[in-house]
Amino acid sequence: MSEKGYAVVTGASRGLGKAFAEELAKCGFNLVLISTNDQILAQCQSIKNQYHVDCQYIIADLTNHDSLLKVAEELNEKYEVFFLVNNAGLGGSQRFAEADIAYYEKILDLNVRATAVLTKLLINNLLRQQKSYVLNVASMAALSPIGYKLAYPASKAFVYSFSLSLREEFRSTPLSVSVVCPGAMATSPSITARIEQQGFFGRLTLVAPEKVARKAVRQTLKGRKEILVNPLSVIFSKLTPNDIKTPLLTRIVRRETEKV
Numbered sequence: 001m002s003e004k005g006y007a008v009v010t011g012a013s014r015g016l017g018k019a020f021a022e023e024l025a026k027c028g029f030n031l032v033l034i035s036t037n038d039q040i041l042a043q044c045q046s047i048k049n050q051y052h053v054d055c056q057y058i059i060a061d062l063t064n065h066d067s068l069l070k071v072a073e074e075l076n077e078k079y080e081v082f083f084l085v086n087n088a089g090l091g092g093s094q095r096f097a098e099a100d101i102a103y104y105e106k107i108l109d110l111n112v113r114a115t116a117v118l119t120k121l122l123i124n125n126l127l128r129q130q131k132s133y134v135l136n137v138a139s140m141a142a143l144s145p146i147g148y149k150l151a152y153p154a155s156k157a158f159v160y161s162f163s164l165s166l167r168e169e170f171r172s173t174p175l176s177v178s179v180v181c182p183g184a185m186a187t188s189p190s191i192t193a194r195i196e197q198q199g200f201f202g203r204l205t206l207v208a209p210e211k212v213a214r215k216a217v218r219q220t221l222k223g224r225k226e227i228l229v230n231p232l233s234v235i236f237s238k239l240t241p242n243d244i245k246t247p248l249l250t251r252i253v254r255r256e257t258e259k260v
């Protein structure tokens with residue numbers, strides 16, 4: 001890859017995004033990390049010291065449309081982007097009748113709008129590289145509707161479909177598009193608590209973010225279309241019809257909404 005090329009990771013200060021940043025740095029790629037969190041500065045410094053790559057950062061809230069436009073503008077002005085990881089994403093489990101509208105708006109703004117708009121705004125930058133990659137983070141939830149999660153599986157189904165459509169449209173260009181569908185990852189205390197409440201099933205699909213990042217980056221670089229990480233989740237998701245999956249997963253997730 002060209003020495004001046006940069007890999008961009010959204011949601012890079014924690015969880016899977018942090019693991020992606022480390023994995024890409026291990027590959028020797030220069031990075032631009034996007035985060036809402038000012039701790040990203042120290043993280044960038046540590047990546048530079050450890051992996052001897054350039055690491056820059058942009059602090060921005062990607063749910064804000066103007067910030068999203070500014071991020072893309074800065075990326076296009078300063079960097080040759082050959083790898084975009086649309087990792088930032090939010091979810092949760094709430095009863096539809098009781099949840100705030102803001103909760104759904106945030107999920108849709110980040111998971112759907114930020115993913116699609118950032119990719120669109122960077123597309124010409126990506127296409128002028130000798131070889132480039134977009135890696136979108138969906139979820140196993142993309143493959144099944146789930147009550148009490150509603151907007152989350154729907155948003156990840158968007159990411160999944162958007163990725164495969166984009167891949168097909170750019171098939172004969174230097175750009176390769178991949179989508180990864182991780183199972184549960186214990187990336188934060190609230191997500192860990194949610195997984196524990198899902199009981200045996202949650203633990204069954206559990207996978208470490210570092211493992212997801214390693215496999216997803218390697219397979220993206222090989223041009224793989226769809227990256228599924230946990231074999232048990234793959235068997236369940238691909239072979240079980242939604243008529244069975246949706247009621248089963250909804251019952252499991254309902255426990256999360258009954259916690260208090």
Ligand SMILES: NC(=O)c1ccc[n+]([C@@H]2O[C@H](COP(=O)([O-])OP(=O)(O)OC[C@H]3O[C@@H](n4cnc5c(N)ncnc54)[C@H](OP(=O)(O)O)[C@@H]3O)[C@@H](O)[C@H]2O)c1
Nearest residue numbers: 011012013015016035036061062087088089139184185187
């Ligand atoms: N954890 C799981 O079980 C699981 C399973 C399947 C798929 N996923 C997907 O994997 C991705 C990463 O999940 P995670 O569990 O590592 O994350 P997380 O702990 O839930 O944190 C949310 C992520 O989104 C970013 N983010 C939150 N609000 C943002 C905003 N307003 N603007 C920009 N970025 C924002 C955060 O980055 P900063 O803090 O750096 O801003 C962070 O990377 C998400 O797309 C998620 O849907 C997660």
